[in-house]
Amino acid sequence: MSEILSVRGICAGYGTRRVLEDVCLAVGEGEVCALLGLNGSGKSTLLRVLLGLLPAQAGEISVCGENLRHAAPKKVARLAAYLPQRSRADDGMTALEIVLMGANAVTPLIMPYSAAQREKARACLVRMGAGEWADRRMGELSQGQRQSVLLARALMQSPKLLLLDEPDAALDLPRRWQMMRTVSALAKEERCAALCALHDASLALSVCDSVAVLSGGRIVCRLNMAHAEEAEVREAMHALYGDVTVIRQDGCWAILG
Amino acid sequence: MTAPKRYNRMIFTAAGALLLAAFGISLLIGAYPLTAQDILSALSGGEGMAVKVFWRLRLPRSLAAMVSGMALGVCGAVYQILFANPLAAPDIMGVSGGATLGAAMAIVWGNAALSAPAAFLGGMAALAGSLLLTRASGSRGTGAMVLSGVLISALMKMGVMLLKTFADTEGELAAIEFFTMGSFSDITASALSALLWASALGFVLLALLHRQIGLLSLPDDEAQALGVSTGVMRMLVLVAATLLAAAVSASAGVIAFLPLLAPHGARLLLRGRTKGLLPLSALTGGVLLLLADIAARLAPGAELPVSVLTTMLGVPCVALLMAKGGARRE
Numbered sequence: 001m002s003e004i005l006s007v008r009g010i011c012a013g014y015g016t017r018r019v020l021e022d023v024c025l026a027v028g029e030g031e032v033c034a035l036l037g038l039n040g041s042g043k044s045t046l047l048r049v050l051l052g053l054l055p056a057q058a059g060e061i062s063v064c065g066e067n068l069r070h071a072a073p074k075k076v077a078r079l080a081a082y083l084p085q086r087s088r089a090d091d092g093m094t095a096l097e098i099v100l101m102g103a104n105a106v107t108p109l110i111m112p113y114s115a116a117q118r119e120k121a122r123a124c125l126v127r128m129g130a131g132e133w134a135d136r137r138m139g140e141l142s143q144g145q146r147q148s149v150l151l152a153r154a155l156m157q158s159p160k161l162l163l164l165d166e167p168d169a170a171l172d173l174p175r176r177w178q179m180m181r182t183v184s185a186l187a188k189e190e191r192c193a194a195l196c197a198l199h200d201a202s203l204a205l206s207v208c209d210s211v212a213v214l215s216g217g218r219i220v221c222r223l224n225m226a227h228a229e230e231a232e233v234r235e236a237m238h239a240l241y242g243d244v245t246v247i248r249q250d251g252c253w254a255i256l257g
Numbered sequence: 258m259t260a261p262k263r264y265n266r267m268i269f270t271a272a273g274a275l276l277l278a279a280f281g282i283s284l285l286i287g288a289y290p291l292t293a294q295d296i297l298s299a300l301s302g303g304e305g306m307a308v309k310v311f312w313r314l315r316l317p318r319s320l321a322a323m324v325s326g327m328a329l330g331v332c333g334a335v336y337q338i339l340f341a342n343p344l345a346a347p348d349i350m351g352v353s354g355g356a357t358l359g360a361a362m363a364i365v366w367g368n369a370a371l372s373a374p375a376a377f378l379g380g381m382a383a384l385a386g387s388l389l390l391t392r393a394s395g396s397r398g399t400g401a402m403v404l405s406g407v408l409i410s411a412l413m414k415m416g417v418m419l420l421k422t423f424a425d426t427e428g429e430l431a432a433i434e435f436f437t438m439g440s441f442s443d444i445t446a447s448a449l450s451a452l453l454w455a456s457a458l459g460f461v462l463l464a465l466l467h468r469q470i471g472l473l474s475l476p477d478d479e480a481q482a483l484g485v486s487t488g489v490m491r492m493l494v495l496v497a498a499t500l501l502a503a504a505v506s507a508s509a510g511v512i513a514f515l516p517l518l519a520p521h522g523a524r525l526l527l528r529g530r531t532k533g534l535l536p537l538s539a540l541t542g543g544v545l546l547l548l549a550d551i552a553a554r555l556a557p558g559a560e561l562p563v564s565v566l567t568t569m570l571g572v573p574c575v576a577l578l579m580a581k582g583g584a585r586r587e
Contacts, residue, residue, distance in 0.1 A: 053478050077484030090341070090474040092524070092531035101472055105484030110465040135261060137529060157483075 002029050004193035005050075005161050010059035012049045019045045021217040023059070027161075027193040027210075032184045034204035035197045036240060037214035043197040046214065047163050050195070052076045064160050077105035080161040081154035086170045087146050091139030095149045098138060099124055102156025124152040128182070143170040147179060155186065162187065162194040168203065176200065180207040201241070205233065205253035213240050265533055268526050272540035276323070279547035283319040284311070287554050291315060321444045321452060322550040322563075323543045325509055326519070328456045328501035330542020331463060333516025334523065334535050335498040338474045339491065340402070343578065346516040347502040350406040350495075353513075354413030355383025356506035360436045361420045364429050372436065373448050373507040377455075380503030381496075383409050388492060438562030439510035441550050448508040455504030462497035463535065470494055470535070512546070513564040514571025519545055521578065545570070 005027040013019040019042045027033045035043050048054040050061060052071060061068040063079045081102070089098055099121040100113045107113060113121075125131050130148040133141060141149065147167060154162055164183065168176040180196075184207055187194045198204045204211055205225065213221040213236055221236045234246045237255055245256040285291050287310075295307035336345040347353065359379020363372040390405035417433070424430045463470070469490050472480045477487045505512060519542030523534055526541070549566040 048478070051478070051482050053481060073481045073486050074484040077482060080482075082479070082482035084476075084479055088341075088476050088479070090338070090471075090531050092527075092529050092534075093471070093474075094530070094532065097471065097532065101475075101483050104468070104472060107468070109469070112468060135259060139529065 003027075004029055004031075004064055005195065006060075006062045007050070008060045010046070010049060010061065011057045012045060012054055013057065014054075019217055020049065020056075023214075023217070023219055025195075025212055025219055025222075027195055029191050029193060030188045031210060032180075032187050032194040032196060032208045033210045033212055034208035035195060035212050035214060036201055036204055037197075038240070041214045042217050043214055044165055047082075047165050047195070047197060050161075050163055051080060051082055074105045077157060079159060080163055081157040081159035083147075083150050083154050083162070083164040083167050085166045086143065087138070087150050089138050091137060093138055094135050095125060095130060095138065095141065095152075096121055096134040098149055099153045099156050102153040105157065121152075121156055124155040125149070127155065128152040144172075144175045144179075147171060147175075151179075151182065151186070155190070158190075160192050162192055162196075164194065164196040166197050166199060168198065168200060176203060177207065184208070201237065201255040202253055205255070206251070211236070215240065261530065261532075265527070265530075269533070269537065269540070272526070272537060272544065276540050276543045276547070279544050279551070280319055280323055283322065283547050283551050284315050286551055287315060287318075289314075317444050317446060317449045318441045318550070319547070321449050321508060322441045322546050324452060324456050325441070325505040325512065326515065326543040326546025327539040328452075328459065328505050328542070329512060329515040329546070330519030330523070330538035330540070331460065331535055332498045332501040333518075333542070334520040334538035335463060335470060335494060336516065337520050338470055338531075338534070339494060339498075341474055341476075343521070344517065344575070347499055348410070348516070349403055350387045350499065351383035351409035351413055352380045352499055352502050353506060353511045354410040354417075355386075356380035356503060357433075357437055357511060358383075358413045358416045358420075360506075360510070361417050361424075361433045364432045364436075365420045365424050369432060372432075373451065376436070376510075377451075377503045377507035379413075380506050381499065383413055384496065384499045384503075386412075388495070435562070436510040437564075439512040439564040439567075440553070440560075440562050441509050442560060444508060452504050452508040455500055455507075459497050459501040459504070460539075462500075463494070466490070466494055466497065467535070471531070474531075509563075511564060512567055514567045514575070515542060515546055518542075518567070518571050518574055521574065 003026050007023055007025040010020055010023040011018065023046060037043050045054065049056050052073065056069055066079060068076060100117060103113055103117045122134055125134050128148045128151050130152055133145060138146060167179060171179060180203055183194055209225055211223040212219050221239060223233060223236055230248055237244055237246050247254040284296055289310045291307055291311060296311060299308040299311040333346055336347055337343055356376040356379045359375035360372040363369060363375035386409045387405040390408060391402045394401045421430060421433060424433060469485060472483060472485045473491055473494060481487045520534065520538040522541040523537040527533060527537060549563050552566050553561040553563050
């Protein structure tokens with residue numbers, strides 16, 4: 001499995017407050033890596049740094065060998081796609097218009113989107129099972145449907161790296177699992193890497209290929225779910241949440257507080 | 258053709274026809290009423306009093322009202338999209354306050370003939386001040402921008418108050434008051450041509466950046482992750498939109514509420530869809546301002562300032578909007 005995202009020695013923070021301290025992380029092709037951590041552990045900050053929204057104070061970020069630190073937004077957008085917790089897009093835009101935005105980074109500034117791009121946008125919506133909503137307004141769609149539209153937009157960017165910031169936050173239980181399984185399948189089909197900040201440890205352990213535990217601004221533990229021993233997982237969960245019960249059943253995990 | 262597309266085409270045709278009709282009526286009505294025959298004779302190179310009225314007064318006035326309405330409509334739509342706020346308007350960046358201060362400075366200190374360029378510079382300077390203040394606050398968010406606009410507006414208002422105390426009560430005070438109420442009755446050829454050029458520049462810039470304006474309706478982090486250099490682009494679009502408002506202020510004074518009203522009219526017609534909002538706001542803005550200017554001329558006795566009419570229409574509409582917005586949030 002070839003390496004796509006490589007993060008070495010990243011330090012970042014807000015003002016004088018350091019949030020990330022020497023973060024190192026590698027995610028490979030087709031791999032979905034869950035980022036677990038308590039509130040304030042720096043999950044969102046790490047995603048913001050990778051997207052260039054917050055400058056790193058030190059360290060290196062590369063995607064497919066291309067340096068992403070100090071890169072212009074356009075270059076970042078060609079390599080990495082971002083899925084926010086929930087979209088705050090204009091309610092009056094149609095799903096198709098939102099998906100087309102994914103082509104912005106490869107379209108010259110003053111040019112309109114091409115017919116081919118419109119075709120591709122429709123195809124992306126269809127792949128996400130959202131084909132029928134192409135001409136609906138975002139305001140008419142449910143949170144789950146909106147998330148599918150945003151995922152279609154990420155797909156439209158043909159990214160090498162998919163960054164997801166708690167994409168499950170606004171979804172109900174069955175949709176959460178469905179959403180993460182879709183992300184997992186997409187990463188394999190598109191041969192890209194995905195890094196996904198999650199709150200739900202059961203979901204992370206059960207659906208993602210690997211787990212990175214962020215604590216005190218550092219990656220303190222890395223699990224490869226294909227080979228992870230039960231003891232290993234238990235130890236990681238104890239380190240993260242303290243005294244919790246870890247249950248394994250039918251290849252799925254449940255963490256009980 | 259899909260149903261929304263067909264509907265959009267119908268709306269645009271209707272709004273365009275309405276604009277032409279309002280423009281035609283505007284050519285006929287005034288202290289010296291014209292007939293359709295007078296206009297035909299003017300267009301075919303005739304002579305006489307009616308023809309003079311057409312070329313010197315009625316055509317410039319009608320053109321100025323139409324283009325101003327279109328410019329303010331587009332400007333308002335861009336502000337609403339950029340600030341993701343249905344009540345955003347160039348006034349929140351202090352633009353009309355700056356224009357008034359510029360005009361007042363020209364009237365009191367210099368030459369009243371310079372009030373148009375001074376108003377334009379004042380409006381753009383107010384925008385620059387608001388943007389600098391926003392940047393100094395270290396935040397690029399909407400909140401900081403609005404607060405900067407409020408501060409700059411207050412500063413401009415204070416300047417106007419000071420100038421008013423120095424102004425002579427005969428002519429200058431009246432001229433300042435006249436400016437703040439807006440009117441197309443005294444539009445000159447040079448003011449009209451400046452308005453046309455500046456609006457054309459603003460329209461072209463915004464048309465070229467059309468795609469980016471849609472992206473800027475997203476929160477900054479989402480837009481930047483899609484490859485938009487949000488800081489630069491936001492500034493560029495804002496300057497282009499404000500150019501339109503400042504050009505209108507310079508030629509016709511402050512016209513209240515139109516940048517708010519026109520896009521909301523367009524939104525109603527588009528049934529909540531955003532596609533086509535900018536061009537349709539131009540059409541609704543043009544129609545509204547032409548109608549307001551016609552009504553101003555029809556008033557018995559003295560001609561009314563056009564802002565009286567736009568405010569009369571604007572206040573109930575915004576009140577309605579607030580009530581409706583409140584209900585939706587429930």
